[in-house]
Structures are given as C-alpha cells and as structure tokens.
Amino acid sequence: MSTASDQIPTKSRQMAFVIDLRRCIGCDTCVLGCKVENDVSSGKSRLKVLDSGGDAIDERPRGTYPNISQYWVPTMCHHCADAPCVRVCPTTALWRRDEDGLVMLDKDKCVGCRRCEEACPYDALSFDDDVGTADKCNFCEHRIAQGQGPACGLVCPTRAILFGDILDPDATVNRLLATREHKILRASSGAKPQIYYLEP
Amino acid sequence: MTEHQRLVIVGGGQAAAQMIESSRRLGFKGEILLISEERILPYLRPPLSKCYLTGRYTTDWLLYRSKGFYQQHEVATTLGSRVDSIDRGRQMVESLNTRIQYDWLFLATGARARRLGVPGDDLPEVVYLRGVDDAHRLSNFAQSASRAVIIGGGFIGLEVAAVLCQAGHRVTILVAGDKLMSRFGSDTSSVGAAVPSFFQQVHTAHGVAILFNVTVAEFRKTSSGAVDVVTEGHAVHSADFVVVGVGAIPNVELAVDAGIVCADGILVDEYGVSSDPRVLSAGDCARHPNAWRAEPIRLETVHNAVEQPRSAAAHIVGIRQPYRQIPWVWSDQYDYRVQGVGFADGADLAVLRGDLQSGRFGVLYFAKGALTGAEFVNRPGDFGACRRMMNAGASLTVEQAGDASLSLQALIPRHAAVGFDEPWVPRPSRPHPVRLDPHEVHS
Numbered sequence: 258m259s260t261a262s263d264q265i266p267t268k269s270r271q272m273a274f275v276i277d278l279r280r281c282i283g284c285d286t287c288v289l290g291c292k293v294e295n296d297v298s299s300g301k302s303r304l305k306v307l308d309s310g311g312d313a314i315d316e317r318p319r320g321t322y323p324n325i326s327q328y329w330v331p332t333m334c335h336h337c338a339d340a341p342c343v344r345v346c347p348t349t350a351l352w353r354r355d356e357d358g359l360v361m362l363d364k365d366k367c368v369g370c371r372r373c374e375e376a377c378p379y380d381a382l383s384f385d386d387d388v389g390t391a392d393k394c395n396f397c398e399h400r401i402a403q404g405q406g407p408a409c410g411l412v413c414p415t416r417a418i419l420f421g422d423i424l425d426p427d428a429t430v431n432r433l434l435a436t437r438e439h440k441i442l443r444a445s446s447g448a449k450p451q452i453y454y455l456e457p
Numbered sequence: 458m459t460e461h462q463r464l465v466i467v468g469g470g471q472a473a474a475q476m477i478e479s480s481r482r483l484g485f486k487g488e489i490l491l492i493s494e495e496r497i498l499p500y501l502r503p504p505l506s507k508c509y510l511t512g513r514y515t516t517d518w519l520l521y522r523s524k525g526f527y528q529q530h531e532v533a534t535t536l537g538s539r540v541d542s543i544d545r546g547r548q549m550v551e552s553l554n555t556r557i558q559y560d561w562l563f564l565a566t567g568a569r570a571r572r573l574g575v576p577g578d579d580l581p582e583v584v585y586l587r588g589v590d591d592a593h594r595l596s597n598f599a600q601s602a603s604r605a606v607i608i609g610g611g612f613i614g615l616e617v618a619a620v621l622c623q624a625g626h627r628v629t630i631l632v633a634g635d636k637l638m639s640r641f642g643s644d645t646s647s648v649g650a651a652v653p654s655f656f657q658q659v660h661t662a663h664g665v666a667i668l669f670n671v672t673v674a675e676f677r678k679t680s681s682g683a684v685d686v687v688t689e690g691h692a693v694h695s696a697d698f699v700v701v702g703v704g705a706i707p708n709v710e711l712a713v714d715a716g717i718v719c720a721d722g723i724l725v726d727e728y729g730v731s732s733d734p735r736v737l738s739a740g741d742c743a744r745h746p747n748a749w750r751a752e753p754i755r756l757e758t759v760h761n762a763v764e765q766p767r768s769a770a771a772h773i774v775g776i777r778q779p780y781r782q783i784p785w786v787w788s789d790q791y792d793y794r795v796q797g798v799g800f801a802d803g804a805d806l807a808v809l810r811g812d813l814q815s816g817r818f819g820v821l822y823f824a825k826g827a828l829t830g831a832e833f834v835n836r837p838g839d840f841g842a843c844r845r846m847m848n849a850g851a852s853l854t855v856e857q858a859g860d861a862s863l864s865l866q867a868l869i870p871r872h873a874a875v876g877f878d879e880p881w882v883p884r885p886s887r888p889h890p891v892r893l894d895p896h897e898v899h900s
Contacts, residue, residue, distance in 0.1 A: 311874035332875060344482075347763040348501060349521055365508060366501070368787050369794060370760075371841035379875055387817075388794035389837025444878050456881050 271338070271358040271451065272396055273423040274410075275430040275439070276331055278457035280417035283308060283316065283329030290412030291333075294397060301383040303394040304333035304409060309457070328457035331409070331418060332442065333394035334381040335450030336360045341376035350391070357422075358451065359396055367391050378446035396420070423451065459774060462487035465550055465557060467540045467711070468565030469493025471501065471762040472740030474521040476563050479770035481530045487560065489532045492552055496537045497589065498524065503759060505592040506616040506702075507789050511624070512596050516589060543715035545733055561735060561773045564712055564723060565766070568705035568741040568757055573608065577676025582684045582698045586613055587705070595700060602697030603627060606686045608673055610637040612788045613702030615656060619790040622663045629694055630660070631671040631686065633703070638788075641832055642801055643822060649807035651820050652795060652832045659791060705757055707742040720744060722755040727779035729769030737772065739765035748781050749800060749829065749847075760785050783847040785840075796840040799830030799847055808858045811836060821858040828853045842866045 283306050291303050307330045308316035318325040340360050342351045350366035351373055353359070369389025373382050382393045397407035405411075410418040421430035430453075433439075438456040464480060464487060466473045477489055493499070500519040508514065527534055540552045549556045570585035572578055584595045595617070599605075605621050607614045610632035618628045636642070636653045637660075643649035660667060671692075676699065677685040686694040709719045718724045718732035722744030729737045729745070740762040744755040764782050771778035785798040793816065801807075804822035810833075811818035819833035821843070828847065833840040842865035846853055851869055 307875060311876045330875075347759045348503070355525070365514075366504070368503070368759075368789075369796065369837040369840070370785065370787065371837070371844070374841060374871060375845065378872070380871065384837055384841075386838070387792070387835050388789070389796070389840070438882065440877050440879070440881070442875055442877060454877075 269424070270356060271423045272336070272401070272420065273358075273430060273451040273453060274333075274396075274407075275419045275421070275433050275453045275455060277417045277419070277433070277437075277455045278328045278330065279455065280415040281306070281329045281331060281413075282415055282417075284414065286412050286414055287331055287409035287418060290408045291394070291397075294400075294408035297392070298385070300386075301392060303383070303392065304331060306331045326457075330442070330454065332379055332381070332452070333409070334360060334396075335379050335442070335448070335452045336394075336396065338449035338451065339447065341378065341446070341448050342373035342382070345372040345376045347372060357401075359398060359401075360393075361395060361398070362391060362393055364390050364392075378443045378448055379450070423453075459485045459487045462560035462773075463558060464489045464561045464563060464773065465559040466491045466563045466565060467493075467550070468567055468708075468740070468742075469495040469497075469499050469536065470565055470567045470740060471499060471521055471759065472565040472567070472766050473563070474499035475763050476565065476739065476766040476770055477527070477530055477532055478522070479767045480773060483770050483774045483776060485770065485774050489530070490557065491527070491532055491534045492538055492540055492550075493534070493536050494539045495588065498522070498527065498534065498536070500589060501759075502588075505589065506586055506613045507620065509592055510596050510599060510617065510620045512600070519589065540711060543711060543717075543736075545715055545717075545736070548735060559735070561737065563766075563769060564731075564736065564738040564742065565740050566708035566711060566738075566742045568707045570701070571704040571706050573673055573701060573703065575673055575675050577678070577684075580676050580678055580684060580699075582678070582696075583676055583701060584698065585701050586617065595698070598698040599624060599626065604683075604696045605629070605698055605700060606631060606684075606694050606696040607700045607702070608686070609702035609704075610634070610667070610669075611639065611702055611704070612786075614700065615660065615790055616788060617700050617702070618660060618665050619663070622660075622665055623791070628664075629666040629668065629696070631673065631688070631694065632667065632669045633672055635669050637667070641795075641797060642820070643804050643807055645804055645807045645822075648809045648820055649801065649804070649822070651807075651809060651813060651818070652834060655813065655816075655818075655834060656790060656793075656795070659793065663791065705741065707744075707755060709742055712736075712738070712742075722753075724753065727768065727781065728772040728777070729765055729780065730772060737769040739769050745780065747784070749783060754784075756784050758784060758786050783844060785844055793834055794837065795832060795834050796837065797830065797832045798840060798844045799828070801830045801832065804829050806855065808855055810839065810858055811861045821853070823855060823858075826855070828858070839865050842869050845869045845871075 305313045309328045318327040348366045350363045367390045382391045406420040421428035439453045441450050499521045540550045542551045570587040604627045607630045638653045642653050672689040674689045675687040707722045712723045723738040725743045729739045741757045744753045768780035787796045801822045806823040808821045817835045821831040822829050831843045846869050
C-alpha cells in the first residue's frame with residue numbers, strides 16, 4: 258500500500274481530500290453544494306459521483322446475486338503533486354501553488370485549447386460552451402482563505418468527504434490514512450493525486 | 458551522463474523557458490545558462506495584443522514561470538544581454554566580451570516585427586507591437602488618445618482593434634490585401650472565406666472602418682501632434698497613434714553568421730537539431746519538417762514554442778521524441794474566440810459546420826477526402842475534438858463534418874473510464890474502521 262508521504266514532494270503544507278467510500282451513499286449533495294457555492298454554470302459541474310463501475314449516470318450493483326456490491330466515488334480535480342495539466346498548459350493558466358499544493362486555474366490566461374482535458378487522468382475539467390475557458394475544483398480556495406473547508410465536505414450528509422493538510426501528522430485526514438486501507442484513483446498515471454479514498 | 462555538460466540557451470521567450478523545464482524534467486543534470494536580450498524573464502506574448510492592453514494586469518502576471526522556477530531548476534540567467542557570435546569549432550558563444558563554452562546550444566531567438574520601412578516609420582506614435590515595452594507604450598497612448606489607425610489585418614491588428622474599440626476609440630484598419638486574416642480560410646469557395654468574412658462583419662458592426670488594398674507610403678507628424686498615415690493613393694488617415702502588425706521576421710543573423718544552415722528560419726529536424734549537431738533551435742525562429750506539409754514550415758505560435766522544445770530537450774538527454782503534432786492557433790476578438798488547427802491551404806473542399814448567423818460555426822477543410830484543417834468560431838469542443846483526431850490520425854468524413862448535430866467529441870473518446878487500478882480487498886478480511894466524530898469535516 259502506498260502512503261501519502263510517497264505521493265508528494267517535501268513542502269510545508271499539502272492540502273488533500275480523504276473520501277470515505279464506506280460512508281458515501283451517492284446522493285450527489287456534494288455536486289449541488291459545489292455548484293451553489295461556486296456558481297458553476299448550468300449543465301456543468303466541478304465534481305461528479307461515479308458508481309463502482311465508473312459511471313456517473315448508469316449506476317447499478319456489480320456482480321451476481323447474492324454476491325453483489327456497489328459503492329460511489331466522488332471525484333473532482335485531484336490537485337496532483339505532479340499535475341499533467343500543469344505540465345501541458347501552454348499559457349500557464351494552470352499552475353501549482355507552492356504554499357499548499359493547490360492546482361490553480363487563472364481563467365484570464367486560459368485559451369480553451371483543451372490540452373489539459375487530454376492530459377488529466379481524472380476527467381476533472383469542464384469547459385465553457387462559447388469560448389472554451391476551463392473550469393475545475395479549486396478546493397474552495399476562497400473558503401480555505403477564511404479557515405473553512407470546501408463546500409462539498411460541508412454539505413455531505415454522511416461526512417464522507419474530509420479535508421486537511423496531509424503533511425500535518427495530527428490532522429484527521431492523516432489519522433484516517435494511518436488506520437484505514439486507502440487507494441488513489443489511477444495510481445498508474447504517476448500524477449501523485451491528492452484525493453485518497455478509504456476502502457468501501 | 459549530463460552532469461558535466463552545459464546547456465546555453467539564447468533567447469528569452471516561451472521556447473527558452475520550455476527548454477529549461479523540459480530538459481530538467483527529462484533528467485538533464487548539467488549547468489543551464491539563459492542569455493536574453495529582454496530585461497525580464499521569459500513571458501507570455503499573446504496577451505500583449507489582448508487583455509494586457511487594458512492595463513488591468515501586471516508584468517509579473519505575464520511571466521511564463523516565476524523567478525523561483527529558475528532558482529529551483531538552478532538556471533543562471535543573464536538578462537538584458539546579447540550573444541554576439543558563435544564559435545562552433547570551439548563550442549563557444551561570445552557575450553559582453555566573455556566567451557562561454559557550451560556542450561549544447563539552444564537558439565530560441567524568436568522573431569521581430571516586420572517594419573514597413575517608409576518615411577516616418579520611427580515616429581514615437583508608430584508602435585510595432587512585439588515586446589512588453591511596446592505594449593506599455595501602446596497602453597499609454599490608448600489611455601490618452603482616441604483615434605487609432607492600425608496597419609495590418611492579421612491577428613495582432615484585429616485583436617488590438619477589438620481592445621481599442623471596446624475602450625471607446627475610433628479605429629481604422631488599413632489592409633494591404635483584399636481580406637482579413639490572410640492565413641485563415643481558403644479559396645475553394647465562399648465557405649472557405651467564411652471565418653475572415655465573419656470577423657470583417659463583427660469589426661464593422663463595432664464601428665471599425667476597414668479599408669482593403671491599401672499600401673502605406675508615409676507617416677507624417679502634424680503640427681497638432683497627430684500622425685497622418687499617407688497611402689500610395691495619396692489618401693490621408695489622421696490618428697493620435699498608429700499600430701503596425703504586418704508580420705514578423707525570424708532572428709537568424711546569429712546562426713547565419715556562424716554558418717548554420719538557414720532559410721527563412723534556422724533549419725532543424727524533427728528533434729530540433731540544426732545543421733550543427735550541437736546546436737538546436739525551436740520556436741518562431743526555427744523552420745522544421747511537419748508531417749502534414751511537403752516542405753519545412755516555420756510557425757509563430759504558442760503551440761510550436763511549447764512543443765518543439767520538448768523534443769529538443771529529449772534529444773540532449775538521449776531520448777528520441779520527434780515533434781510531429783498538428784499545429785493550432787487561436788485569437789480572441791470581442792466575445793469571439795477563433796481556433797484553428799491544421800492547414801486550410803491546399804484543400805479542395807471546405808465544409809461549413811453550424812450556423813454562420815449564430816456566431817457559432819466551423820469550417821473544415823478536406824483534400825482528397827482527408828481532413829487537413831479546421832477553423833472554429835466559438836465551437837471549442839469541436840476544435841478540441843478535431844485536434845485530437847488529427848494527432849491520432851483518426852478519420853472524419855465530409856458528411857460527419859457537416860452534421861452539426863453529431864458530436865465530434867463522441868467520435869474521439871479522451872480516455873478510459875476513471876477507476877482504481879487494483880480491486881479492493883474483500884471486506885471480511887479488513888480490520889474494523891476507526892470511528893470518527895460525525896461532525897468533523899476538516900482538520
């Protein structure tokens with residue numbers, strides 16, 4: 258099992274999500290909370306909830322009765338420590354903030370080329386229909402600046418989405434990772450994503 | 458292997474910064490020295506003719522990478538300096554009377570604005586927009602004056618016209634040819650001219666006067682402080698300031714003097730290597746082979762400045778990574794973004810996609826039934842799909858191209874479904890989970 262410290266470079270803070278798949282019930286309240294908080298355009302979203310088959314729409318249990326299972330996987334920008342989108346962005350619209358590891362998007366620099374769309378292993382970007390400007394989760398940076406957590410975690414009725422500094426040994430996110438089996442999505446991408454999923 | 462090597466980069470544009478980033482990422486461990494005539498670190502040029510003119514952005518905002526990037530990658534930067542000569546036999550460059558040895562020399566000298574060379578060309582009110590200092594001059598004029606004449610109907614002229622027009626200036630564009638955006642469209646049919654014609658209508662609707670087939674003969678300063686633009690037909694267009702955007706000339710003199718083979722650009726192969734195996738080049742100044750063209754091409758695009766150095770960086774660390782991507786460009790004018798991919802010239806068929814009147818349409822170009830290029834106005838999804846198709850070698854039929862109800866994005870899936878690489882261990886074998894305070898959201 259890879260540990261969080263394997264995934265990130267040395268720095269003072271690295272903010273991350275820890276998502277408890279055992280708690281998530283696939284209700285999509287996080288999707289709505291994010292849209293409201295960030296005024297996300299109609300028809301777009303910054304996060305989606307996949308079911309265990311990797312589908313956000315056609316949700317159904319896997320297996321053969323009585324051995325069936327189903328869980329849900331909320332996914333958004335993974336704020337990768339070695340973000341492929343940052344590497345390919347030709348205008349530096351996407352960049353990584355040193356102080357806390359957030360992958361930021363400067364919309365004024367985005368030219369709608371969609372190189373990030375090709376590079377992102379998590380399908381985490383959406384695009385304006387008119388001129389193609391990208392949009393994505395920013396961990397509710399405006400709330401972090403006020404000492405609050407992201408809106409998706411706030412509205413989650415089962416408290417499945419937790420947020421914190423993965424480099425702080427006293428943080429709840431670290432305590433969970435130390436005691437629960439966890440994985441990252443598409444580990445083979447090598448992007449060092451900063452969303453850790455606790456076992457379903 | 459590269460620990461004891463020195464990479465000298467000449468030029469301070471986006472290609473130079475990308476060469477640094479890519480060579481370090483790919484494992485170049487040697488010394489890197491950046492020598493640039495610019496007084497600031499490599500920066501983004503495209504905003505100079507767009508939003509940067511509004512004065513809402515700082516010079517730091519333009520930087521391609523922050524100062525910390527160069528420190529982090531242990532790059533020695535010498536700004537405001539030029540390289541005077543290259544001694545290829547000794548593998549040295551001379552700068553400020555100092556000789557500097559190199560193992561690899563990367564020429565990213567870019568291009569400079571083509572000048573009209575007519576009387577009055579050097580008046581302070583005549584601005585050739587190329588660097589950040591030019592943009593500051595233009596921005597200052599824009600804040601204190603109201604009448605502008607723009608020479609040239611390419612991207613730079615039209616983008617500046619849009620910014621000035623939106624700021625309330627009276628703008629006249631003088632074009633030497635008979636259409637705008639001469640590198641866009643084809644002569645196959647009226648469809649082939651749809652994008653340039655559309656932007657002509659948009660600018661006209663915003664009050665911009667556009668005159669075609671006009672050749673400038675002279676700039677004259679008047680007693681009132683204005684500038685008269687005098688044409689060869691003796692027409693006079695008065696303005697408070699003039700912006701000239703009539704193309705660029707590659708900066709190849711350093712390479713030519715060193716005996717490196719050049720032909721409207723430094724000739725390089727698909728790895729960015731010039732006629733001297735220790736000298737590489739990329740960006741606006743390099744002419745390179747392209748899979749979609751019979752002859753080598755030189756591109757003045759961001760795409761080229763970013764992607765070509767990746768191949769050059771790979772070469773110096775011993776990785777074969779040819780530069781074979783389909784080129785693309787974009788331009789922002791008013792509320793429209795035009796995005797082009799591939800090539801329109803040489804096409805024998807132009808297919809309209811979408812509705813011209815809606816301001817959301819595309820023109821796709823075919824030669825012998827194969828897609829060669831496409832131009833889209835406010836159809837960014839189609840643009841992305843076409844670029845991916847062409848890079849992947851996927852085919853598109855003429856019927857599919859013209860059917861706007863068909864999603865091009867659905868024809869070229871991005872990647873497999875998102876999931877975990879390994880299955881979870883069956884639940885009964887796992888330890889019991891730690892219980893959390895149900896109200897705890899974040900630490």
